[in-house]
Every structure is written in structure tokens, then in C-alpha cells.
Amino acid sequence: MKIIHIKNMVCPRCVEAVRQTLSGMQLKPDSVSLGKTVFSQPLQPEQLGTLEEKLKALGFELIRPEAADLPAQIRSAVIRYQQLLEEGKVNGLLSAFLGSKLHKNYSYLSEQFSRAGGQTITQYHEKLRTERAKELLELGQLSVGEIALTLGYSSSQHFSGRFREQTGYSPTAWREKGGPRKSLDAI
Structure with a gap:
């Protein structure tokens, strides 16, 4: 299981925006909740990079594990x-x-x-x-x-x-x- 933390997710609309972004990337998370998305398998580095760019455009920030x-x-x-x-x-x-x-x-x-x-x-x-x-x-x-x-x-x-x-x-x-x-x- 791989957990990705996302900064600035503060409401249900934020959760839905992240879900739509992941869906647009054809990524299927196990769950999306405030500040966190859970995947059964780790994402590839290029997927993480793309996700980070898309989230940043929406006002969110991917929190890298090394800088949780x-x-x-x-x-x-x-x-x-x-x-x-x-x-x-x-x-x-x-x-x-x-x-x-x-x-x-x-x-x-x-x-x-x-x-x-x-x-x-x-x-x-x-x-x-x-x-x-x-x-x-x-x-x-x-x-x-x-x-x-x-x-x-x-x-x-x-x-x-x-x-x-x-x-x-x-x-x-x-x-x-x-x-x-x-x-x-x-x-």
C-alpha cells in the first residue's frame, strides 16, 4: 500500500477535484480523503511528477515522503x-x-x-x-x-x-x- 499526502485539501470539493485529476491520469486509488490518497501499488516516478504538476495547477501540493x-x-x-x-x-x-x-x-x-x-x-x-x-x-x-x-x-x-x-x-x-x-x- 502506498499513501500519498496532499497539502491544501480542505473540503469535499477538493477531494472530488483530486479524484477527477487521478481519473484523468487513469490512476485508480483505493481511497481519496482530505489530505491523503491511498494506492495499492506505488506510483512510478514519472506518474508522481505528472500528478505533482496537475495538483499544483489546482492549488494543491504533493507532499513528498521525505518532506512529510x-x-x-x-x-x-x-x-x-x-x-x-x-x-x-x-x-x-x-x-x-x-x-x-x-x-x-x-x-x-x-x-x-x-x-x-x-x-x-x-x-x-x-x-x-x-x-x-x-x-x-x-x-x-x-x-x-x-x-x-x-x-x-x-x-x-x-x-x-x-x-x-x-x-x-x-x-x-x-x-x-x-x-x-x-x-x-x-x-
């Missing part, structure tokens, strides 16, 4: 955790999820992530949840309380406080005013 980018893997795993949390498929702590997904001690992951990106995993996760909250507020389909529960906050008050810390606005004021959002890879 742990912070990118952590970001992908945090995004996946948040997706599973919103779907109600995970209810454990982020630290336990990351430790089991990346097979490393959370303290080590946290240290490496902070050193590379200048923010903690918790800060990154909070920014991620804030951007997702902005999206849900703009859609206007859920109440503030429903958004709080969807995003894994213990209460709407807790959510409102965190949202205000990140944006300077209450969720209700943000919904009325609107404002800029960041893409997930810019967090």
Missing part, C-alpha cells in the same frame, strides 16, 4: 474532525481524534503545529469553527442555538462568546451585517 508536512496533516485531520462532529459521527475530544488518526502523541503534534504555524491546534480549530459559523449564519437556515450545537459548542452563550472574540460581532449582528470570510486554507 505534519502541520498540513494536522490541519486536514482537524477539518475532518469538524466535519464528523457536524455529522454527529464523533463525540470525543479533538486531541484523542488527532492522536488516533496521526498515530502520534498529542503533545508532540501540538508542539510541531505551533512551531510551524504560530498558532495552537486549539486556536486553529476555533478559527475553523468561526469560518464555518459565518457560512451557516449567511445561509440563514439555522438559528444561533442550532448553529452552536451543530458546531459542537456546549451552549449558544459559549458559541456567541467565542464568535465575538474571533470577529468582534455577535452571531446575530454578523448575520445582519455580513462580512468577509476566509477560505479554509487561509486560516
Whole structure:
């Protein structure tokens, strides 16, 4: 089995774009998920080179095994955790999820992530949840309380406080005013 790590895969559309790229190259992966593609057989060097060029054109980056980018893997795993949390498929702590997904001690992951990106995993996760909250507020389909529960906050008050810390606005004021959002890879 050969695992290829891909940087900047942050959403289901990214996964689909990588699938289409692989299909266009007539490569058949066993699986494609956020930040990672699994093949049953290793790719040839020329295939890897072509794949790297095609991914770069889409804004992705192939992470060579000799330069595995742990912070990118952590970001992908945090995004996946948040997706599973919103779907109600995970209810454990982020630290336990990351430790089991990346097979490393959370303290080590946290240290490496902070050193590379200048923010903690918790800060990154909070920014991620804030951007997702902005999206849900703009859609206007859920109440503030429903958004709080969807995003894994213990209460709407807790959510409102965190949202205000990140944006300077209450969720209700943000919904009325609107404002800029960041893409997930810019967090």
C-alpha cells in the first residue's frame, strides 16, 4: 500500500477535484480523503511528477515522503474532525481524534503545529469553527442555538462568546451585517 499526502485539501470539493485529476491520469486509488490518497501499488516516478504538476495547477501540493508536512496533516485531520462532529459521527475530544488518526502523541503534534504555524491546534480549530459559523449564519437556515450545537459548542452563550472574540460581532449582528470570510486554507 502506498499513501500519498496532499497539502491544501480542505473540503469535499477538493477531494472530488483530486479524484477527477487521478481519473484523468487513469490512476485508480483505493481511497481519496482530505489530505491523503491511498494506492495499492506505488506510483512510478514519472506518474508522481505528472500528478505533482496537475495538483499544483489546482492549488494543491504533493507532499513528498521525505518532506512529510505534519502541520498540513494536522490541519486536514482537524477539518475532518469538524466535519464528523457536524455529522454527529464523533463525540470525543479533538486531541484523542488527532492522536488516533496521526498515530502520534498529542503533545508532540501540538508542539510541531505551533512551531510551524504560530498558532495552537486549539486556536486553529476555533478559527475553523468561526469560518464555518459565518457560512451557516449567511445561509440563514439555522438559528444561533442550532448553529452552536451543530458546531459542537456546549451552549449558544459559549458559541456567541467565542464568535465575538474571533470577529468582534455577535452571531446575530454578523448575520445582519455580513462580512468577509476566509477560505479554509487561509486560516
